[in-house]
Amino acid sequence: DTEVTQTPKHLVMGMTNKKSLKCEQHMGHRAMYWYKQKAKKPPELMFVYSYEKLSINESVPSRFSPECPNSSLLNLHLHALQPEDSALYLCASSQDTATGLNTEAFFGQGTRLTVV
């Protein structure tokens, strides 16, 4: 199983809503990532979890709140988002954070989020 599964695939939410994005992998990977991708732009790193601990927060606004309940799951809780937060949110996992070995990141299909 080399899949990273994200749900939902599409999400439309109002600016006052609270919603969560979910990501799951069963490859035994210990590093998981959230990326944000706007149209025709490369993915931008948001958060890195290593061994279920948040290791990197790329100065992401607090209206995005990540959570790693266990080594297979990664959530992104959303609250009071703005229309400019509309984007494709990609989850990825790798064997470990970069250690000089081939730590290929596997990506999920993403959640396309629209904030109205």
Next chain:
Amino acid sequence: GQNIDQPTEMTATEGAIVQINCTYQTSGFNGLFWYQQHAGEAPTFLSYNVLDGLEEKGRFSSFLSRSKGYSYLLLKELQMKDSASYLCAVERTDKLIFGTGTRLQVFP
């Protein structure tokens, strides 16, 4: 900080060869990935270079020069399905950072 630059767009003809360049400046460099991304889909892994030189994998090859901060992806015998975005990504000691991406369009 880091800079990872690629040409924004490229076009090529079916059956031809195209080279997509990537230049980078970063600290803590471990290696460099190339990913392919079709519109609306997730990035998929193409290649990984950690040592200087050329890595060949079928129609795709990737080259790295660590001293020059330079990599390229070479696509041979182009097919229409190769129309996609190609992302170089620098593997740092702490995270994976993507370049600006190159949109390749293949014409018949």
